[in-house]
Amino acid sequence: MGGFNLGKIFGIQVRLHYTWFIIFLLVTFTLVNPHWSQWLSWVIGIITSLLFFASVLAHELAHSLVGRVNGVPVKSITLFIFGGVAQMTREATKASAELKMAAAGPACSLAIGGLFGLIWLLTRGVASSVAGMAGWLAIINVALAAFNLIPGFPLDGGRVFRSLLWRFSGNYKRSTQIATRLGQGIGYAFIAGGIAIMVIFGEWLNGLWLAFIGWFLQSTASMSYRQAQWREAIHGLIASQMMTSDYAIVPPDITVNQLVQEHILPKGHHLFLVAEENRFKGILTLQNIKPVPQSKWDMTQVEKIMVPADRLKVASPEQDALSIAEQMDENEINLIPVVSEGRVIGLITRDNLMRFLRTRAELGIESISHPRRQR
Numbered sequence: 001m002g003g004f005n006l007g008k009i010f011g012i013q014v015r016l017h018y019t020w021f022i023i024f025l026l027v028t029f030t031l032v033n034p035h036w037s038q039w040l041s042w043v044i045g046i047i048t049s050l051l052f053f054a055s056v057l058a059h060e061l062a063h064s065l066v067g068r069v070n071g072v073p074v075k076s077i078t079l080f081i082f083g084g085v086a087q088m089t090r091e092a093t094k095a096s097a098e099l100k101m102a103a104a105g106p107a108c109s110l111a112i113g114g115l116f117g118l119i120w121l122l123t124r125g126v127a128s129s130v131a132g133m134a135g136w137l138a139i140i141n142v143a144l145a146a147f148n149l150i151p152g153f154p155l156d157g158g159r160v161f162r163s164l165l166w167r168f169s170g171n172y173k174r175s176t177q178i179a180t181r182l183g184q185g186i187g188y189a190f191i192a193g194g195i196a197i198m199v200i201f202g203e204w205l206n207g208l209w210l211a212f213i214g215w216f217l218q219s220t221a222s223m224s225y226r227q228a229q230w231r232e233a234i235h236g237l238i239a240s241q242m243m244t245s246d247y248a249i250v251p252p253d254i255t256v257n258q259l260v261q262e263h264i265l266p267k268g269h270h271l272f273l274v275a276e277e278n279r280f281k282g283i284l285t286l287q288n289i290k291p292v293p294q295s296k297w298d299m300t301q302v303e304k305i306m307v308p309a310d311r312l313k314v315a316s317p318e319q320d321a322l323s324i325a326e327q328m329d330e331n332e333i334n335l336i337p338v339v340s341e342g343r344v345i346g347l348i349t350r351d352n353l354m355r356f357l358r359t360r361a362e363l364g365i366e367s368i369s370h371p372r373r374q375r
Contacts, residue, residue, distance in 0.1 A: 017080035060084040062108035070097035089330035095167035102159035106145040113141035152183030154224040183221030190214025240317040243346030247271045252303035282306035314339045
């Protein structure tokens with residue numbers, strides 16, 4: 001998602017997507033009151049928008065902190081037009097952990113809604129502007145909780161539903177499939193409802209908005225299911241089964257120009273292991289070369305631009321591929337060397353993982369016999 005970073009809270013990166021400004025403007029204009037001065041209306045509108053932002057952020061932080069306690073690290077939170085999304089580096093491994101994590105967000109929103117409802121009760125006969133702001137925030141937070149509790153994956157309600165199916169059936173894959181299909185169905189129902197509102201009642205703006213929400217639910221449900229299938233496909237495989245040896249080994253003192261002329265252009269290599277006397281020193285990819293001006297290729301040695309070995313995450317041959325993929329996501333890296341007895345024997349890259357999935361799909365393989373961890 002595009003946007004910009006706002007900083008970190010509890011070690012979690014918070015990002016603001018550009019579409020959030022649409023909500024900011026909508027909330028601000030919604031609270032313009034003809035009985036208030038223009039200056040007061042704008043101040044109340046802006047404060048309310050910022051408090052709504054804080055409410056959505058609290059909702060996502062509740063998910064993230066409960067997830068962290070239950071062994072599900074969250075790397076970032078992005079706030080956008082439909083609310084917020086927490087980027088997890090791995091899925092929950094227990095149904096109880098997912099249930100707690102999923103329920104935490106709506107519970108937080110309900111608590112915030114109750115707090116603003118109390119403020120509304122205390123101020124409605126004293127300060128109409130504060131009461132108006134608190135009343136709107138109470139309603140919108142309760143509505144946010146209610147919307148998220150719709151039992152369609154990947155909404156919170158869908159995750160609660162999946163966790164219950166998973167808990168009682170013991171089948172994670174089947175539970176994900178059912179919850180996702182329900183999420184897609186709800187998305188299509190929203191789209192149909194939006195079209196009906198536009199055609200029958202002529203409410204084009206409301207109908208279009210409902211249909212847009214339905215499209216969002218349907219597409220995110222489909223995407224979430226593909227991600228779950230991807231994780232299921234590599235679950236149980238180990239590094240030695242997924243690694244590639246399709247790379248060249250070059251000495252650290254070779255220049256970038258020599259590398260390009262002798263290895264990249266004639267042989268098509270894009271990935272290099274840098275080693276000296278069988279001692280692994282680092283890794284070099286085309287991304288490391290791009291920032292170097294071509295005029296300096298003759299005087300730049302690869303050891304100056306490679307990623308040094310001590311800055312790389314490494315895997316053992318027996319490490320499971322799923323944990324490696326999660327490690328890549330968590331550290332935002334695209335490759336991990338596979339090391340045995342101090343020697344690099346292969347590399348795991350995102351391309352390896354994607355190529356495996358494509359080959360598996362082309363062969364029509366539904367499952368592969370390999371040792372599986374107990375969930």
